[in-house]
Amino acid sequence: MLGQIDITNRQAEIADLVQKTGFASVEDLAERFEVTTQTIRRDVNGLCELGILRRTHGGVEPPASAGNIHYSTRQILNLGQKKQIADTVAGHVENGQSVAFSIGTTPEIVMQALLGHEGLCIFTNNLNVAFTASANPSFQVTIAGGRLRHGDRDIVGHNAQDFFTHYKVDIGIFGVAGVDEDGTLLDFHEAEVAARQSILANCRRSYLVLDHSKFGRTAHVRGGHVRDVSCIFTDRAVPASIADVLKGADTEVITTSDRELA
Structure with a gap:
C-alpha cells in the first residue's frame, strides 16, 4: 500500500x-x-x-x-497511540457519510481504520489517504489536482485550498504539527494551513486528530485554534493550559483512555 x-x-x-x-x-x-x-x-x-x-x-x-520531521519518520512515531486514536475516530463516523481528509500521518491511519465502513465519500489532498481508501470498492474517492510534494505525497497550494470549497462534507479530519499553550494550531507551511482551514470552513463537524506529543510542540505558522473544532481526538488528557482554554467552548475532547474505560 x-x-x-x-x-x-x-x-x-x-x-x-x-x-x-x-x-x-x-x-x-x-x-x-x-x-x-x-x-x-x-x-x-x-x-x-x-x-x-x-x-x-x-x-x-x-x-x-x-x-518538520520527515514523513517516513512521522509514520512510525507514536504509532500505537495513533492507531488507538484512529480506532476511536472510526467509531464516530457513520456509513455513507462524506469525509474530507487533510495531509499528515494520523489522518492516514484514521483512513486505514475506516476501511471496514461502507459507502463513504472521501475528499482529500493526501495521496496516501486516497490510495488507502481505494482499497474499499464501496468508497467514492475524489482527490485534489496540482503539484505533488514527493516526500509527503500530498497536494498543497491554491488548487488544494480551492478544491475543498467545492464540497460541503459531513466530517473534516485533520492533524497539525503542534498546538501552542494558548490553543493556537501550528504548522510548518502556509499552504498546509490554508488547505486545513478550507476543510474546517466546509465541513459540518471537524475532528482534530493528534497524539499527546503535538501539545507544546513548536512550529512557526499559525492557523486556527482548538476552540474552532468540533472534537479533539487524542491519546491522553489534554494539558491543563488547553483544558482551561476550552472551558465554555463547544469543543469536545475524546481520549483513547475514555474509550478503554467505556
Missing part, C-alpha cells in the same frame, strides 16, 4: 525512543529489547537506510532536520 513502511514493531519502538531521547547506543538498545547487539545493528541499519535514523559513534540519533 502506498505510503506504508515495512518495519518491525521493535524497529518502530527504537525509532520512537531515539526521536524522544536524541541518542541511543547499540548496547543499551540490545539490553532494553533483550536481543543481541548484532540484531540491534540490523534493526538500526534498516532504519538508517530509510532515513529514519542516522549512525553516530556507538549508536544512532535522529537525522538532522531544519523543520
Whole structure:
C-alpha cells in the first residue's frame, strides 16, 4: 500500500525512543529489547537506510532536520497511540457519510481504520489517504489536482485550498504539527494551513486528530485554534493550559483512555 513502511514493531519502538531521547547506543538498545547487539545493528541499519535514523559513534540519533520531521519518520512515531486514536475516530463516523481528509500521518491511519465502513465519500489532498481508501470498492474517492510534494505525497497550494470549497462534507479530519499553550494550531507551511482551514470552513463537524506529543510542540505558522473544532481526538488528557482554554467552548475532547474505560 502506498505510503506504508515495512518495519518491525521493535524497529518502530527504537525509532520512537531515539526521536524522544536524541541518542541511543547499540548496547543499551540490545539490553532494553533483550536481543543481541548484532540484531540491534540490523534493526538500526534498516532504519538508517530509510532515513529514519542516522549512525553516530556507538549508536544512532535522529537525522538532522531544519523543520518538520520527515514523513517516513512521522509514520512510525507514536504509532500505537495513533492507531488507538484512529480506532476511536472510526467509531464516530457513520456509513455513507462524506469525509474530507487533510495531509499528515494520523489522518492516514484514521483512513486505514475506516476501511471496514461502507459507502463513504472521501475528499482529500493526501495521496496516501486516497490510495488507502481505494482499497474499499464501496468508497467514492475524489482527490485534489496540482503539484505533488514527493516526500509527503500530498497536494498543497491554491488548487488544494480551492478544491475543498467545492464540497460541503459531513466530517473534516485533520492533524497539525503542534498546538501552542494558548490553543493556537501550528504548522510548518502556509499552504498546509490554508488547505486545513478550507476543510474546517466546509465541513459540518471537524475532528482534530493528534497524539499527546503535538501539545507544546513548536512550529512557526499559525492557523486556527482548538476552540474552532468540533472534537479533539487524542491519546491522553489534554494539558491543563488547553483544558482551561476550552472551558465554555463547544469543543469536545475524546481520549483513547475514555474509550478503554467505556
